[in-house]
Amino acid sequence: MIDHHSIFLLISALIAVVGLVLLIAVVKLNPFISLFLVSLALAVAAGMPLHNIAHSFEVGVGGTLGHIAIVVALGTMLGKMMAESGGAAQIAHTLINLFGEKNVHWAMVVIGLIIGLPAFFEVGFVLLIPIAYTVARRTKTSLVLVGLPMVAGLSVVHGLVPPHPAALLAVTIYKADVGRTIFYALLVGIPTAIIAGPLYAKLIAPHVTLAEENPMAAEFVDHGDEQSLPGFWLTLLTILLPVLLMLVGSWADTLSAPKSALNEWLRLIGNDSIALLIGVLFSFFTLGRMRGFTRETILRFSNECLAPTATITLLVGAGGGFGRILQDSGVSNAIISVAMHSHIPLLFLAWLLAALMRLATGSATVAMTTAAGIVAPIALHGAGVHPELLAIATGAGSLIFSHVNDGGFWLVKEYFNMSIGQTIKTWSVCETIISVTALVLTVAISFAIR
Incomplete structure (x- = not known):
């Protein structure tokens, strides 16, 4: 009873x-x-x-802020560098050309599924939100139609698909086979992400009217014309670097002997916070110095983007x-x-x-x-x-x-x-x-x- x-x-x-x-x-x-x-x-x-x-x-x-505060701060700095350098605009422009303006919501669910695999939801979110802002602005599309498929993709892999840390915990507790779990999770996860992301976003977006002024979106203003944007692959490498480092961290025991010095280093650089820190420092060079920004300008970017996150x-x-x-x-x-x-x-x-x-x-x-x-x-x-x-x-x-x-x-x-x-x-x-x-x-x- x-x-x-x-x-x-x-x-x-x-x-x-x-x-x-x-x-x-x-x-x-x-x-x-x-x-x-x-x-x-x-x-x-x-x-x-x-x-x-x-x-x-x-x-x-x-306990919550111990992880989230670092992720939001570093992710916002990386997003700011992508926006100010034109990197977010480059990725948005490439996605628009690849999928077409009417199908950008499909592009966003794909990128959400990929970026979300090794990263916790919050990490993937702050990495991708400047791209969502730019895509919505360039296509004059509702942020709901663009952003909801992105968060659906991130959420699906967060809960269902190893080697995502949360899903891997459940696999370990149940003593399930990782390979088979990934196979079944993809069979379940891909159609699930499509239904909850692009299809539901298409249905609900016309019924949600957002305010014209978005304080966070204003921090990621699209600068520069398309001819002067940074290279697509360099920008993609910059945003994927934290993701790749997290993957390396999750494969530490495969790439090195457990508890060895190399293993400990791989786990350290694969930690969410450390991987994002390395990504931000890398962006200061690839999207900052290489784009002609002075150290003072980069410092201003990294300072001014933090206020709206409080x-x-x-x-x-x-x-x-x-x-x-x-x-x-x-x-x-x-x-x-x-x-x-x-x-x-x-x-x-x-x-x-x-x-x-x-x-x-x-x-x-x-x-x-x-x-x-x-x-x-x-x-x-x-x-x-x-x-x-x-x-x-x-x-x-x-x-x-x-x-x-x-x-x-x-x-x-x-x-x-x-x-x-x-x-x-x-x-x-x-x-x-x-x-x-x-x-x-x-x-x-x-x-x-x-």
């Missing part, structure tokens, strides 16, 4: 989320303050010890604080308790647990690892379920309905300059389409390979 306290916690969490949306959208209270207040109210309602509440929120904020970084951190309160208040355990009392098929259980954890914590990685840790021991005693498909189903569940406790929600909202409602209609629904479509296709494959 599910105890009354678990039900109370779930209802409290639901009220907290609704209250948060109302505070931001109706009362027009600052989103950071709204997140902070709702987190405190939920903690008190859930019966958390009063002396732990502030610390819990601070730990959540700090709000985004704070909101992402506050979302992490809210997620931590949801965990420490016992909401996560209540969700697990409810799911474990349901007698449902293993594939769906893996998806459901990950989905519920994602809704509660806002983190796809936390949702994936938690759900896999619960389901894996059960799977060992069951028969007929392929561990590779369990890993994919878990990843699919971890992507469902990103909302206000997810850092990705605030990144998309602020960079696209959308309201809460618009972000839910576009990004949150896109994530839900990915989650449900991937589950349906995974179940279909499970019937086909029995």
Whole structure:
């Protein structure tokens, strides 16, 4: 039986989320303050010890910002160099010529799938957003039509496809075969990205009117005419360098003996933050000095692009604080308790647990690892379920309905300059389409390979 306290916690969490949306959208209270207040109210309602509440929120904020702040800062600097040098315009111009102006949304989902493979969602997002801005501006197309396919591609590989770190964690926990998981994940992921990206973007874009002024897009102004743009391949190498370094880091044990000096160095340069730092320094040369910019100009670019990121970084951190309160208040355990009392098929259980954890914590990685840790021991005693498909189903569940406790929600909202409602209609629904479509296709494959 599910105890009354678990039900109370779930209802409290639901009220907290609704209250948060109302505070931001109706009362027009600052989103950071709204997140902070709702987190405190939920903690008190859930019966958390009063002396732990502030610390819990601070730990959540700090843990999130420890990674996100570095990624946003370095990614924005790299994006600024791409924009000021004309590199983003060059890539946008090449994509437009290759796919045609009417099909740029297909180009963006392809680049999202490729760039997202080794990089966490936030890293891929900040690398690609200046290209999305430039493509939208040059084709006079809605940023939703251009950007949504891009984030769909990034999200699909984040949750489903090894060697992405999050997906690889689930593969390891389930003891699945990496090669087969990649094969099945691509079978599921490519059509899923197409449905949630270009097709859904084409459907929803006419119904979302964005403000003409976008403070973040203004930081990535398109400079120079097409004849004076940097080379396409040099620009592509600059944006792909962090991605390539992350791939090298993920292959460290294959390329060198584990725990050797070379192995440690490969892991260091393959770290998200270090790879982005190297990429930014490389861009100062390829897109800065080689384009004739002085050191003073490059310094000005890297300084002035940081100011608009302050709000985004704070909101992402506050979302992490809210997620931590949801965990420490016992909401996560209540969700697990409810799911474990349901007698449902293993594939769906893996998806459901990950989905519920994602809704509660806002983190796809936390949702994936938690759900896999619960389901894996059960799977060992069951028969007929392929561990590779369990890993994919878990990843699919971890992507469902990103909302206000997810850092990705605030990144998309602020960079696209959308309201809460618009972000839910576009990004949150896109994530839900990915989650449900991937589950349906995974179940279909499970019937086909029995």
